[in-house]
Amino acid sequence: MFKGLRFPVGFQCLDDFGDLPFCVISSPVSSTLPSDPVIRHSTEISGSRSFEELISDAEIEAMRDGLREQLSEALAAASAG
Secondary structure (H helix, E strand, C coil): CCCCCCCCEEEEECHHHCCCEEEEECCCCCCECCCHHHHHHHHHHHCCCCCCCECCHHHHHHCCCHHHHHHHHHHHHHHHC
8 A cells, every 4th residue: 555655665673772673654755854943933933833844846856656657658659659
């Protein structure tokens, strides 16, 4: 199910937990958090104690999605024929 939603699932051990494996669900696009002062300012203005991670336009453009590529190829083949 996660693979179909494009969220890779894996297992990894963290240094502080020895050999205990953790299930890690990731995203095909990497994200970043802005600096702490930006987060503090944003949460003060919004009144919310949470902050979303950010992704750049370049990350989205660089994302490789097998389904999207297959559909694009099928459309190109249908248009050519």
